[in-house]
Amino acid sequence: MAADRYVAITGGVGGAKLALGLTQLLTPDELCFIVNTGDDFEHLGLHISPDIDTLLYTLAGQSNTDVGWGRRGETWQFMHALRELGGETWFNLGDLDLAMHIERSRRLRDGARLTSVTRALAAALKVEYEILPMSDTPVRTMIATVGGELAFQHYFVRDRCAPAVTGFRFDGAAAATLTPEIARHLDDPRLAGVIICPSNPFVSVDPVLAVAGIHERLASARVPVVAVSPIVAGAAIKGPTAKMMLELKIPNSAVEVAQHYRHLLRGFVLDSQDAALEAAVAALGIDTVVTQTVMLTLPDRMQLASDVLRFIKRLK
């Protein structure tokens, strides 16, 4: 009998942690990733795909675990020289990281799809898992703030998430078509479950769900869709999720994340610190499991991955 297959939807650093845990338990034949490209952008003539790169570097064992982003052994000679020349330096581009952006941009200019380019880059980094951009056409997350709309990286990096958020728009999502690779995986009869990694619901996962065909498939999936809460004890492990919820007048609670995904979810993974919230999530008609979702070590990542997979099996 063919092995069960799983699809994990992931954004940045938080999602990549669980992604790494899942790769310790599932083979490349059993697991693939759909990755947010809503925070992709063109900068200095380069196509930059931050979330794809975070996952690539993580799975290649090349992520910089000291600073939590970028590549291990990264250096900053280019940035020093660019600063000297009066160039745009609000977005840090490491010397190693630059190679990724230059090579990706070259292949895209030559007419390749982002899906194919990502596959080639993954192969070069000896990553065997399929990493699927949510779309081959540009979808750009735009952040509505009290001071006006900002492109995602302007909000996130340049302005350090300071502006108060009032909403989100995924420019290009309506026109984006499902890639044949994603369709194949979501329609695969061997599909056993879909995992929404603990990424920001608003700017990491929602852009993926906004691509025509993905939300519909998940909402009508015959297999369990489960999400791991990125909010633990009312705070985000990383990034601006909790700050955004505050600004959007949404209570800082994992329950609200479950609520956010309620039309999709069969199951929701709560952190042990939020065990008291089980009943509130259950009231949404969503099954729960409570475990340690804070991943500090590789064993933490593997344990959570194992708990998620067992949860999915239980829900089937």
Add this chain to the structure above:
Amino acid sequence: MAADRYVAITGGVGGAKLALGLTQLLTPDELCFIVNTGDDFEHLGLHISPDIDTLLYTLAGQSNTDVGWGRRGETWQFMHALRELGGETWFNLGDLDLAMHIERSRRLRDGARLTSVTRALAAALKVEYEILPMSDTPVRTMIATVGGELAFQHYFVRDRCAPAVTGFRFDGAAAATLTPEIARHLDDPRLAGVIICPSNPFVSVDPVLAVAGIHERLASARVPVVAVSPIVAGAAIKGPTAKMMLELKIPNSAVEVAQHYRHLLRGFVLDSQDAALEAAVAALGIDTVVTQTVMLTLPDRMQLASDVLRFIKRLK
């Protein structure tokens, strides 16, 4: 009385040596440079101007004197990472150098002229001398070889000057118009002389002369035009000049360089090792001076610059 002004025409590393010597004797008000852009090219989406950069780095005190090209303190992290990704690595791009290409490309994409971009980059590197690209529009040196025509950098870097040369073409030169900055300098009533630096006549200086308006102005100049021989004792100090002459069936002699420029030159600077050639150059109707043209040290560069300027004064 306003100071005399000089224009120096230069290509790569050899020319930049004399250029540096000249800057030790003349102020930014007294000296400007017209630089070959025939070996500019688009690579990995970047506009690369090797000869402009060589001069910029040299005058900024940032040239790598150990290896004879590129920037001091250069590192190669980007190239290592690009190689790992299977990218195009035949052209070396240092981490520091990349900043120049990225920033130049960004400004050009934004619509600035290469002349303005070069001025801004020079200012950022605190180079006060005016460095004028020979053209704001693309002129591309094409090398005819026994195996077919090659773009300059393919011939020069990728194929390491191995193919036997049969001729040259300066694609775009006929359509290139003289920049107002070059016209202003060559038409300046204070112009006292033009110096053709010891660069390759075929691929460093001829592209400059091919730009409509430059050759004509030099040929009819009321001030002395002098060239310093890049060929010494039948060999090129650097680069493929002597090899090209052999392949073009031109004797490897400084006399042939004088002959090459004969319609322009009032004076020609021979190396002491070639003192015996004075009569042959004189027979072309060109005045000569014999001095040490091989520049190993900064005092060598200054001494040659001083000899050239004295020579020009003598010819006036």
